[in-house]
Structure formats: structure tokens, C-alpha cells
Amino acid sequence: MNSQSEQQVRAAIDRVVRDEWARVLSALMSFCRDLTMAEDVLQDALLAALKTWPVRGIPNSPRAWLLKTAQRKAIDRFRRKANFESKRPDYEHMVQLQQRTEEEDLDDDFPDDRLKLIFTCCHPALSSEAQVALTLRTVGGMATPEIAHAFLVSETTMAQRLVRAQRKIKSANIPYAVPAAERWPERLQTVLSVIYLIFNEGYAASTGDELVRDDLCAEAVRLAEILSSLLPGDSEIRGLLALMLLHGSRRHARSGSEGELMTLETQDRDLWDRNAIQRGRAILISALTDGGAGRYQIQAAISAIHSEAENFEQTDWRQICLLYERLYELQPSPVVQLNAAVALSFAESPEAGLQAIEDISSSQALQDYQPYHAARADMLYRAGRRKPAVQAYEIALGTTCNEAEKRFLQKRLDSLRQIH
């Protein structure tokens, strides 16, 4: 074995881990009905691959090889268990399944159970934090240290979070299944919101110094692609995918030379990712053609309108106002109302925008919401009301923990004070 082939094997294993992790893990879950064990034996199988593949070459179907090896490891572990007798029915179930796969000389076509895996990870009986971590680990195949890094918590904290969630799945018997028909819409919404949460954590990192974390954005897109490939008929999944591609297309234009946040108004549009925009638009069109525009599709449509404008001034704000009205019907939240008001402030006048947020100014939910104070400050400034604008920027500064946002707001505040 030379170093070249060792590298090739490493690369092949990395590829398999990324691409096939969820597929193999979902099959292992059906096999041993225990997520912790399924993960452990898959890790064992990967170690075995690292030893065997450089010598015997990469198997025709790495995925099938991993599954078979992991199944054997699972059976070995079961035999060694102290309470083996009490688990005998589970063991016999596994041996039976394994014999069948050996006989059929398992190829690539073993059943794809990833949907079950996704719905289990996003079960509402798990906390939102746990749903996100589990989905990244289990469906995305992201390593625990990577996830810990992305969410700026220690590896120990993240590992504990994952273990706790896995333990709850097992001990509360959260089913490894797709939800019943009557629960389907709300359960799918939870899955979509978990993916969108991952994207947003990457796109508008709530804490820390970097404004955009590419790895999380890319992972959210990949998860939506997987979900869309498993449920090709669902247009709202495609809506979410389009929204993330279109939003994500602007990620490299979002920070300035000093690491400050750049808003749509000040972004260098040449930095927008044209490929992502094209893909996002094509997916959005296919989703809208299938009808039943949901909230992700409408948000994607708004994002698409921004991506069409050559510069900020040419933005079709009227169209955006109409879309926000539709969105507000589906999702009557103060945050949507705030965005609608901002659109109105450009479509009509800053005063009109300020008026539109009048009745949400008392909303408790918005008092700690940085975008509310920043948007209000901007509209006040554009309306020529400097003093209240300065005050609003000061409040906005006090409500953000993101360094890039702070720099942006400070810059605005400094320039306002200079004029004064």
C-alpha cells in the first residue's frame, strides 16, 4: 500500500460517511431499534473499513459493505450484553434479519429509511436544541465536535445533549416511524423549521464574531435536498430549499471590509452567487407551479424579487408588499408585520412604514429583537427625525450579541452623530 492509495481510501471513506451515513444508519435503526447502538456499530464498521479497504480495495458498494459489517458488530455486541437472556427476542429478530440480508447478497437497493430517521430526530417530544443537534449528527452525518463548534458550545455539552436526546428516544419509546396521516402536516412543519433553524444559525449567527457560518448553511441546504428527494411531491419543501438558496446567494456580500454587517441596501451585488440564484429561482418556479403557496414559498418569492433587482433602487417594493400581505395571512406574527412595514417604507414613504409598526411597538416579543429597533431607527433616520433615530440605534446596539451587527449599528450611529 502506498500513500496515494491510503489517501484515496481516506477520501472514499470520507465521501461514504457524508453521503451514506444517514442511509446506512436508518437501515441499522430498523435492524437494532436503538439509535445509540446503531451509531456505535456504524463507527465500528468505519474503523474496520479503514483497516480493510486499503488492503482489499474499496468494495463495489461501500454502503452495503458498511451495513453488513455494522450488522455483524451489532450482533456481537448483543451477545456480550449482561442481560442477554432478557433481550433474546430482540436478538433473534436481528439474527433473522441478518440472515435474510446475507442470503439476498445485499446490494445498493436496501430500503431507504431516512424519512423515519428525520421524523424521529425532529419529534416534538424533543427540545428544539436537541432536534437540531440530532438532525445534524444523525441525518447530516456531522461529527459531534463540528456541531459543537458551529453552535459555540463545548464538545462535552454537545455530546451530553446528543446522549440525552438519544436516551429519551429509547426510554420514552419515541417511534422510529413516519407520522400518522392526521399528524403529518404539523410534523413536517417541525422538520422544515428545524432545517430552517440550522440555516439561520449559519446565515445570521446569533452569537460570535463571524457573521455567516458556511458549513451550517450548506448543511441545511443538503438536508432540504435529501428531504425533497424523499418527498418529491411536496412543494413547501422545495419552497424552503429555494428560500435558503436565494438567501444564501448573498452570504458573501453580507459583511464589509471591517467585518460589519452589510444590509441589502449597501451590498455589492457582484458578490451575489449567481448559480445559487438560478437554482433557487428554478426550484421556486417548479414549487409555485405545483400550487398551494405556503409560507416558505412566499418568502422565497420575496427573496427572488430582491435577487432580480440590479440595484437597491430598482427593487420592486410594491410586489414585495403584496407578498408580505399574503405571508401575514398565513403567519400573523409581529416579525412578519415588521418586515411588511419596512417594505412599505420603501414602496411608499418612511412615515408610512413607521405608522405600520405603531401598533406593534408595544409588542413584548419585539422589545429584545434587534432587527425591530434597527429597522425603526433606519426609518426614523430616513424620515429626517435624527434624535429619535439616534435613540433607536442605541437601543438596537444594546440588544445584539453579534459583533458584526454591533459594528454596523455603531457605524450608523457614528455617522448620524457627525451630521448632528
Place this chain on the structure above:
Amino acid sequence: MQYMFLIYSAEGSGPPHGTPEFDTMMKGYFEFTDEVRQAGILRDTAPLQDMETATTVRVRDGKMDVIDGPFAETKEVLGGFYILDCKDLDEALAYAAKIPTANYGSIEVRPVADFGG
């Protein structure tokens, strides 16, 4: 798998005794108990008397300490329980939503620990 359904509500949050709403709620309980009994999944159930009847016992260093009242002063109090045999958590949650108190109180669903193996 057995799950325990702990029925909590704030005192006075349910329909008052003697109103038609109270009768509807009680009827709901009879129907629910009947349903789970018919389904063969009812392991145990009991309503509890109100909080004023509670007494809390602690033993520290071999000394017994008896206190009038519940162990913790909370707004929501335990009013009763069911133990049901359910296929999985989803089935358990579906039953929890059918317990009449779910409409104004909370139902905590806990898997029963199995130490027997």
C-alpha cells in the same frame, strides 16, 4: 410499554361543580376510562382528593418529619393519573390529548421504568 399520565391543573381552573360544563367534563372522563378499558390497555387509574388533604413525609437522619400540604407549593396540582399500555410515545400522546383536563390543565406523560427486564 406502560406510560403514566399525570393529570395537573391549577385549582379552580376547571369547570365549577354543579355547572353543565362540569357534567360534560365528568362524562368525558367516564367515556375516556371506558374507551381505554375496552381497548384492554388500562393498567390503573385513580382520581385524587384535593390539595388540602395532602400530607408530606420526610425522614432525615432517622427522624420522621410530617408536614401538612403538598411537597412543593405550585399552582398546578396533581389531580389523578392513568397507567396505560401504549405501542409508543405517539400513541400515548394521542391518548393524553383525549383526557378532558388537557383542555385547561396539563397532562405529563412518563414512561414507567422497567427494572424487571
